[in-house]
Amino acid sequence: MRGVRLRDGKVVALVLVLALVAVVLLAQFAPTRSAFSAKVTDSSNTAGTAKDFTCSGAIDDDLTGAVFAYKLGEATGAKTAVDWSGKGANGTYQGTMTAATPSPNACPRDPGSSYVLNGGTSFVSTPTAVKNPTTFSEEVWFKTTVAGGLLIGFGSNQVAVSGQHDRQIYLNTSGQLVFGAYNNAVQVVTSPASYNDGAWHHVVSTMSAATGMRLYADGVLVASNTAYTLPENATGYWRVGYDTTTGWPGTANNYSFTGSMRYAAVYSTVLSQTQVTNHYVSSR
Template identity: 40%
Template sequence: MILIGVEKRSRALGMVTLALALVLCLTAQLMPSSSAGFTAKVTNSANTAASNPYFTCNAAVLAKSPYLYYKFDNTQNIGLDSSGTGRNGQYYRGGSGSITAGTTTSDDACSRDGLGKWIQLYDYGSKTQNDQNYGLISSGAVTPPNTFTIEIWFKTTTTRGGRIFGLSRSLTGVSYVDRHIYLDNQGRVYFGVYPGSYKTIYSFASFNDNTWHMATGTLSSAGMCLYVDAVRMTCIPNVTQADNTFSTGYWRVGSDSVRDWPGFPSSDAFGGNVDEAAVYLSALTAAQIQAHYIAGR
């Protein structure tokens, strides 16, 4: 019986040894060699590199050939177009409104872009006609597109809402608006077009939390969609056109009349910071929008 017990222990020991050998073999096969490819996240004191094709917002935007691109990095020319197409915008102060250029890299929407600048738009109280020109950047005349993406970063604590970015019929002042992004008083993000009636998508959550957010609206033959921080709020597949009753418009960052639109806010003039405004003549995909958002985080 003693000899039998020893034999059982020997067999058990042999099985354990065999199992350990198998584990070591599998581990050696799974460990990457010096030439193996893998995804990594590297963080240092200033920058974060993730598994994303773009490290900066500038690289992400330019890779998709924007129609216009306002980085707001040039305080001498706030409406400078960085798309390479020369579609510079103009700054219209209007009334007592103004723009302040931010210069703190750590508080930039896209801190890895290096320049650390953005602009602050102001909402001056009651909704009046003067609201329409407070801190307004307007592009030159454009042909209103039916396939497009508008994209902008914003940061605010306002409880009065306001129009952030979109197409206007007029260069300045009270205007007819379409293809635009705005906030309601609760800080919910709206994207709207008007193909004969008001068509809007809005977020259920509020985003007036003093944090940078990226709002993106797309329109194409596949429908209209709204994304906030690269998360799709929803899409409406049967809305494939915007207003085609005017042949010329102006892309405006800042105020214009939203008083007749669903969820209309107390103010036409958005009060808060904005950065990296871009227009594309294509509908960016969800993956492309996510890549743009990651580039800024």
Template identity: 50%
Template sequence: MRRLGVAAGAAALLALAGIGLTTPGAFGGYSAVIRNSTDTAGTATYFLCSAALGADSANALFQWPLADASGSTSAADISGQSHPGTYSGTMTASTPTPIACPRDPGTAWSLDGSAQTALYPTQQTNPTTFSVEIWFRTTVAGGKLIGFGTTTGQSAQYDRHLYIDKNGAVVFGVYSGAIKTLRTAGTNYADGRWHSAVGTLSAAGLALYVDGRSIATDPNTTTAENASGYWKVGYDTLAGSWPNVATAYFTGSLRYAAVYTTALTPAQVKAHDAAGR
């Protein structure tokens, strides 16, 4: 009787687990499905992009979610530095599916390729150590993501920028006596998917990251053009000898743009990207 009680209890537990028992002499089996086997959200350092950026906000010049309401003229800053941006052109909020940083509330900024810009309106003097960071989604090969120009409008001098080239590659470059760029290879990032991009410049050199991965470095380039200017998101001049330029106007969606006064480390870049997956 004791043995039968144990068997009955085991059968009940297995039934609750969805596993069927067979009678003696019969054949049986069960199936199981494992979902989210990579457990990406569970293994990420941060669950929200806002939390990942917040961990590094002390060294931020600004951190703009770009989730402002349609028609807004000001880009909210979540860095704690109180450095909002100024939208030029019509700010259009959208909720694309999927959206970058899907656990963060809010929308994305939708740009139609007609000189829409978010400007940091305080002039900066020759930033030589910095990081630029942004999430983007586009199907149009071309357009500036974030960069530095000498005027608040269309700039005559411009560098320190991330852009999409005519082949859908991500390019990060500075002018250091000559144009110095780093570029992705073999992947078209104008694929309608969300991607994160980071460019850094410091005494350690130039570095480009896409989707949390180190793409390329140039330890010999440690300075940019000695000029004062303004950080801009979404548009500014791209001309002259910059390689593979298609257009200066970005078309697509942008989210979480930031500029830092330090070079983000590979670990920080990876954590920021993982929070948005």
């Protein structure tokens, strides 16, 4: 090459230097395992930020304290709401169990259908009477366009209208969520917003002597009262979708829930804000 004179040793050294530079450049631009470590994304949710990626997975984390947990995903005509908490508290579908897979679903990454309640004869009753639960949490996903109806509660009768009834979450005639208990007087906490908009929502109520009454909607604490610490001293059954709500403020003439439900559970513990948030986020 004109203008450049290199001894043989210098030529070899130059070649080695150029080869080393090429190796370094290739290593910088070559694909590695880390190039494929992106978070898995579904709609607006990411597996990297959600503690659980399914509703059933989130509830599974807290089944130790569950009284029962129903997926409400059985086929149309089913008689039994299977308890997957391990407590064996299988519920009974009253009336005709109608299943549907609406779009969008309450928990889009969970397989199975939702329970469609007709606002008249559809509800779920639990099998065994429970004596005076004073520390508890209630939970259900629901969708409705109707203002009124019981979502989940506690009553003295397994299937008929209950004489004693409290620990109830219901929709009032304005579509607001109300959590009520009774102890010599009506005790309620009410959401500011309405939830009969035809979209899926998640509701949780909790009560204990230490925390009072709390009501969560879509993962957020929307109402509470630490002074209300004890429900009525009663023995009864947990019921999903129907029982009387007479005597409660804003109650509708029809006590039955009209709409769809997915995943109903009751716990003998107070779910924390973190647990409630984890359950809700798993459905987004």
